[in-house]
Amino acid sequence: MNTPLPPVRATIALGAATILWDCIVVGAGPAGAATSLRLAREGKRVLLVDRGCMPRGKVCGCCLSPEAVVELGRLRLPLLRRASIPLDTLALSSGGRTARIAFRGGEVLSRETLDTELVVAGVAGGVAWVPGVDVVAVVAPQEGPVRVTLRSVADGTVATIEADRCVLATGLVDRVRGKARDRATEDRRGVRAAGKRCVIGVGTTLPADAVDLDHGELRMTVGRQGYCGLVRLEDGRIDVAAAIDRAALREGRGVADVLLAVLGPTSAAVGPHLADALRSARLTATPALTRRAPLSSDGGRILRVGDAAAYVEPFTGEGIGWALASARIAADAILAGASGGGVGDAYARAHDRHFVVPHARCRRVVSWLQNPALVTAAVASSRIAPGLAARIVSLVTGAGGRGARL
Ligand SMILES: Cc1cc2nc3c(=O)[nH]c(=O)nc-3n(C[C@H](O)[C@H](O)[C@H](O)COP(=O)(O)OP(=O)(O)OC[C@H]3O[C@@H](n4cnc5c(N)ncnc54)[C@H](O)[C@@H]3O)c2cc1C
Structure with a gap:
């Protein structure tokens, strides 16, 4: 720590x-x-x-994209270079399937x-x-x-x-x-891209033992109500950041339950403590994300x-x-x-x-996420097609990302 x-x-x-x-x-x-x-x-x-x-x-996934890493390098900040942790794996889950894709060029920092x-x-x-x-x-x-x-x-x-x-x-x-x-x-273009959905951000940090997750792995899950990322920070805590459909909250469920619905089988896959940790965490929400x-x-x-x-x-x-x-x-x-x-x-x-x-x-990418079936199909195909895995990484991270199936 x-x-x-x-x-x-x-x-x-x-x-x-x-x-x-x-x-x-x-x-x-x-x-x-x-x-x-x-x-x-x-x-x-x-x-x-x-x-x-x-x-x-701040509500944030705490992942530094390859561009962020380059921009920080331009600012010449040696302390940050020592604190951040290299990202090496994107575990992308949808519909109960997970593709583990190698990822280079990104970092994690609270x-x-x-x-x-x-x-x-x-x-x-x-x-x-x-x-x-x-x-x-x-x-x-x-x-x-x-x-x-x-x-x-x-x-x-x-x-x-x-x-x-x-x-x-x-x-x-x-x-x-x-x-x-x-x-x-x-942003009208953003609202159009998101169809009629209004998406808000939600985030928290959890104690180090809330989730089984290695340093350097970004665990991203796409569900019907939105998507949620889990990553281990440099001090061991778990960062949780999600974008969820505000309509899901109107159905009377609490934010933690909506997050657990988005995470679906991922929740059990990362150990038995996530649900309790989320329900007792202080969750912060943002306004509409466009x-x-x-x-x-x-x-x-x-x-x-x-x-x-x-x-x-x-x-x-x-x-x-x-x-x-x-x-x-x-x-x-x-x-x-x-x-x-x-x-x-x-x-x-x-x-x-x-x-x-x-x-x-x-x-x-946001319009693609409106169709979880498409995301599930892409995740399933990327498990057998390394070219698609690389394409997914470059699509979701920009030109700097390089991906390959693990
Ligand atoms: C769920 C979620 C996950 C995300 N995950 C990632 C990620 O993994 N990687 C990534 O690169 N980006 C991510 N982002 C986006 C990222 O958080 C923002 O793009 C980034 O923080 C923008 O930086 P900023 O300096 O513009 O604004 P901010 O970081 O929001 O800073 C704004 C500052 O202004 C201050 N402020 C506001 N109003 C006033 C006022 N009137 N007077 C004085 N001070 C004021 C606030 O206190 C705050 O400190 C995520 C965002 C969300 C919502």
Whole structure:
């Protein structure tokens, strides 16, 4: 077991943060932390704020895609390289059948460690960090700097802080008020891909002995009500992350029972304790798993990165890599220094170039998952057809994955 990470203390008091910043970054998940780190390393005065404190967990499968691993490498973070565990097997189950497929290029890391180490690296690189503040409004007047209004979660103190630019990295749960045109909307393409279903995320972590599962194995089960991933984290705990059809919850069952229905025979296959562990765990849910918002507004003075910009369902486990890539693209656009709307346009163009193809692939996978019989057939065939196993891995993980039947 690793020692728990210590809290990352504020580097500046809220009251002392009222200088004119080059950039205020709202949200310290991978997108916000990486954006602020990149800008601060290039000498920008950056304030990073989050309503939470680090370390903190998040509903997430904790799998780093091959792209995430490459993006983290670009950030030069040696501590993370030592903490993460290589993924070597995807065990994909559906309809009571399981295909075990070799998988290379991905890693596993808890969100407590990943997000905390990114913030620690940012602070070391010169980022000013204020945890425990909720950003309640971001306004960009015609003239003058962007104004960001923050409220202390602990005592309700309110402060308005100014910056040349604001990057919103607030994730899927984005409640920052602003101008009407800056509001996020549900991603209609995602909703269409998911048919009439509304899918929400659910997650928890379980004690190390809740499940028999080797380090490096991702156990993914697809059922009628959604899909669920189990993986062992670097400290031994089991991460559980699922996307489930909200309608299944309306049938009167609790979240744990819906998860157990999705897992079906997998539950027994991973040992006798999973059901009890899930029923006594604290399960956290997310809002609907599709959204899309303007990448840039107010003449490029407000940018969105990570899930706050665009989100598609998490089956392919690429959200962290995409968050880190969008942070790099946004930071590059800001550092290239085009004035006003130029930054927003440059960011939006580069973002579209990078994401159109992988987002479309992810939507195809999501539509495929609507038909569990098809998934079961693919799992059954991949047990005898190594080419199909490789194809499944590259489809669900992106071009970087390499798969073969075990
Ligand atoms: C069930 C599930 C499983 C997943 N599995 C994987 C996986 O295995 N691999 C993978 O790569 N991706 C996975 N994802 C996706 C991944 O979790 C996200 O894509 C990733 O966290 C996006 O990072 P982010 O920085 O954009 O947002 P987040 O990580 O959500 O960070 C947003 C931050 O903003 C803060 N914040 C929000 N609003 C405010 C406010 N008003 N004021 C101050 N702070 C605010 C929040 O406190 C939070 O810290 C999964 C998602 C789900 C739901």
